[in-house]
Amino acid sequence: MKTETVADIIRGLAMDAVQQANSGHPGAPMGLADFASVLFLKHLKYNPEKTNWPDRDRFVLSPGHASTLLYSLLHLAGYGLDMDQLKNFRQWDSLTPGHPEYGLTPGVETTTGPLGQGSGNAVGMALAEAVMAERFNEDDATLVDHHTYAIVSDGDLMEGISHEVFSLAGHLKLGKLIAFYDSNRITIEGQTDLAYSEDTRKRMESYGWHVLEVDGHDHAQIDEALTDAKAHTAQPSLIIGHTLIGKGSPNKQGTANCHGSPLGKEEIALTKAALGLPVDTPFYVPEEVYSLFAERKQVNLEVYRTWERTLAAYREKYPDETTRWEACQHRLVPEDISTHMPAFEADASVATRIASGKVLQALNKTVPALLGGSADLGPSNNTEIKDGGSIGPGRFSGANIHFGIREHGMGAVMNGMALHGDIIPYGGTFLVFADYCRPAIRLAALMELQTIYVFTHDSIFLGEDGPTHQAVEQLASLRAIPNLTVIRPADATETAAAWQVALARKKGPTALLLTRQGVPVINRSIYPPADLLKSGAYILWQSREGHPDFILIASGSEVSICLDAARKLAEDNIIVRVVSMPSWELFEEQTPEVKHQILPQSCIRRLAVEAGCDMGWERYVGEKGRTITINRFGASAPHTILAEKFGFTPENILRTARDML
Numbered sequence: 001m002k003t004e005t006v007a008d009i010i011r012g013l014a015m016d017a018v019q020q021a022n023s024g025h026p027g028a029p030m031g032l033a034d035f036a037s038v039l040f041l042k043h044l045k046y047n048p049e050k051t052n053w054p055d056r057d058r059f060v061l062s063p064g065h066a067s068t069l070l071y072s073l074l075h076l077a078g079y080g081l082d083m084d085q086l087k088n089f090r091q092w093d094s095l096t097p098g099h100p101e102y103g104l105t106p107g108v109e110t111t112t113g114p115l116g117q118g119s120g121n122a123v124g125m126a127l128a129e130a131v132m133a134e135r136f137n138e139d140d141a142t143l144v145d146h147h148t149y150a151i152v153s154d155g156d157l158m159e160g161i162s163h164e165v166f167s168l169a170g171h172l173k174l175g176k177l178i179a180f181y182d183s184n185r186i187t188i189e190g191q192t193d194l195a196y197s198e199d200t201r202k203r204m205e206s207y208g209w210h211v212l213e214v215d216g217h218d219h220a221q222i223d224e225a226l227t228d229a230k231a232h233t234a235q236p237s238l239i240i241g242h243t244l245i246g247k248g249s250p251n252k253q254g255t256a257n258c259h260g261s262p263l264g265k266e267e268i269a270l271t272k273a274a275l276g277l278p279v280d281t282p283f284y285v286p287e288e289v290y291s292l293f294a295e296r297k298q299v300n301l302e303v304y305r306t307w308e309r310t311l312a313a314y315r316e317k318y319p320d321e322t323t324r325w326e327a328c329q330h331r332l333v334p335e336d337i338s339t340h341m342p343a344f345e346a347d348a349s350v351a352t353r354i355a356s357g358k359v360l361q362a363l364n365k366t367v368p369a370l371l372g373g374s375a376d377l378g379p380s381n382n383t384e385i386k387d388g389g390s391i392g393p394g395r396f397s398g399a400n401i402h403f404g405i406r407e408h409g410m411g412a413v414m415n416g417m418a419l420h421g422d423i424i425p426y427g428g429t430f431l432v433f434a435d436y437c438r439p440a441i442r443l444a445a446l447m448e449l450q451t452i453y454v455f456t457h458d459s460i461f462l463g464e465d466g467p468t469h470q471a472v473e474q475l476a477s478l479r480a481i482p483n484l485t486v487i488r489p490a491d492a493t494e495t496a497a498a499w500q501v502a503l504a505r506k507k508g509p510t511a512l513l514l515t516r517q518g519v520p521v522i523n524r525s526i527y528p529p530a531d532l533l534k535s536g537a538y539i540l541w542q543s544r545e546g547h548p549d550f551i552l553i554a555s556g557s558e559v560s561i562c563l564d565a566a567r568k569l570a571e572d573n574i575i576v577r578v579v580s581m582p583s584w585e586l587f588e589e590q591t592p593e594v595k596h597q598i599l600p601q602s603c604i605r606r607l608a609v610e611a612g613c614d615m616g617w618e619r620y621v622g623e624k625g626r627t628i629t630i631n632r633f634g635a636s637a638p639h640t641i642l643a644e645k646f647g648f649t650p651e652n653i654l655r656t657a658r659d660m661l
């Protein structure tokens with residue numbers, strides 16, 4: 001049996017699954033079936049019995065709408081995705097949702113669907129591979145040597161993010177990244193020339209890619225191009241495949257009609273007849289096709305067993321490296337991590353971004369999996385590892401990644417690194433530019449990936465740069481993303497605690513929101529320990545024992561201001577409590593008893609103070625409560641003036657509190 005026949009069988013499965021679901025995208029899988037068959041049967045290194053094999057090739061289907069292509073391949077390749085799953089495409093509780101979902105379907109390497117994201121994931125995977133190879137391979141033992149294959153579509157290449165990540169990949173010379181461009185020149189609205197006319201070859205060549213061009217339905221050409229791309233290790237490769245969307249359908253191929261709706265029973269019959277498939281047997285797969293994949297599996301199993309022997313020998317010969325290897329594979333954090341944290345002088349004025357930078361220096365030495373950088377704001381985000389060296393073109397030993405001014409790309413690349421399985425990526429930018437990363441943050445949260453964002457300059461208090469740079473609504477909008485943990489520490493000591501929480505949170509991203517301006521280091525010999533941060537909110541101070549008459553709740557730089565105000569308020573002979581509330585998400589994980597103990601419902605006079613918009617605070621201040629927040633854009637001025645003008649002063653807090661009392 002030839003790979004051409006396999007491709008036609010896949011076309012049949014894609015058509016049938018979409019028809020059965022009465023929704024979906026048959027065109028792209030039909031156009032891509034040829035490339036995918038050659039890749040899976042002749043090149044891809046995988047082991048369906050060990051889907052987390054660190055040295056497997058990665059395969060990313062960036063146009064996630066072509067999901068039936070991936071599901072068909074996983075079914076045929078023996079990933080345990082049985083035929084009923086294909087028949088249940090897009091149905092409740094199936095393993096075959098509309099777009100591929102990481103963590104749900106064995107063999108799916110990343111969740112795709114939002115065009116462009118997968119391209120970034122692939123770049124991140126290839127970067128992780130290069131880093132791990134550099135760190136762990138020895139002359140006599142190669143632990144890491146695999147490719148990242150990505151399929152990208154017209155839509156992927158139009159998206160801005162592809163410009164960011166492919167530019168970065170070319171710059172870094174990620175030679176083991178191989179992308180196949182499904183150049184069918186069709187998108188939803190019609191021909192690509194409606195909106196897209198650049199020369200993709202020239203574009204990618206100018207990024208530093210090795211570009212090949214094939215007839216995307218000619219298996220010999222595809223095979224040859226893949227061989228060429230693999231041999232070419234100095235640059236990433238793009239194989240431009242000239243394809244027909246819906247290839248095989250007599251009346252719909254080459255048209256936007258078959259992009260996103262079932263072909264229809266009649267057209268499917270015509271197509272099957274044209275392809276030589278049995279017209280009356282839906283979901284048809286002859287035994288020989290399974291046999292072909294089984295043969296390929298045996299070849300790959302040999303490769304896998306050889307790798308296992310290499311690892312065993314490595315363990316013997318390189319025990320220290322093996323310890324670090326394991327630490328990466330399991331993203332280990334030493335149990336005594338808190339003892340590695342820097343000390344901060346009580347009452348000194350330290351910006352939490354500076355504190356974070358100091359913490360990072362310590363973590364860099366103790367958590368081998370941790371690796372990151374910034375989108376060109378390293379000196380401001382304090383993400384730079386001192387004397388750590390830079391990752392650069394063909395150089396992967398450094399401790400600092402320079403993502404360039406590519407926040408969106410950074411987010412998707414971080415996701416790819418996390419998906420690779422052995423890196424905890426972090427990335428820095430200003431909080432206001434979190435919006436530029438948002439689609440990638442959302443996917444990290446959806447995929448339950450451990451990525452860490454270092455968002456500094458977290459409020460109007462960055463001052464003179466003015467409203468374009470001052471985050472206002474970002475805090476609330478990040479809190480709206482499910483499974484993202486947002487932490488806005490009050491001082492240096494809470495910052496160290498926040499990093500530890502982020503490192504412990506293996507099943508979701510964390511955003512650390514840090515100040516530009518100095519804030520007093522809370523004296524922990526007087527106040528409770530900062531690691532109480534892990535419960536999201538804690539009682540920082542109370543004027544005297546008893547039921548509180550008034551509660552001030554704050555996060556970040558506003559906590560210290562509240563402490564000042566609370567001491568004055570207590571002179572009115574009432575019981576005042578200050579709650580530091582660095583993270584709503586962590587607080588919501590507490591039991592009702594704990595939550596009630598910190599914020600008792602019976603105390604109705606509650607004032608929240610936060611340099612962000614008030615959206616959502618009603619949940620914690622209650623009906624009778626109030627907020628001192630900012631519901632407009634900020635202004636350019638020194639931060640002390642802004643504090644006066646916008647009411648973030650002990651005096652204004654005191655005034656408001658007395659008014660409430």
Ligand SMILES: Cc1ncc(C[n+]2csc(CCOP(=O)(O)OP(=O)(O)O)c2C)c(N)n1
Pocket residue numbers: 027028063065113114115116153154155156159184186187188245259
């Ligand atoms: C970020 C993003 N924007 C819009 C969409 C909706 N969408 C899905 S497929 C598609 C067109 C894709 O064209 P192409 O990538 O060439 O795929 P083809 O039509 O060739 O299958 C669009 C706009 C999306 N999935 N992601």
Ligand SMILES: [Mg+2]
Pocket residue numbers: 153154155182183184185186187
């Ligand atoms: Mg297209």
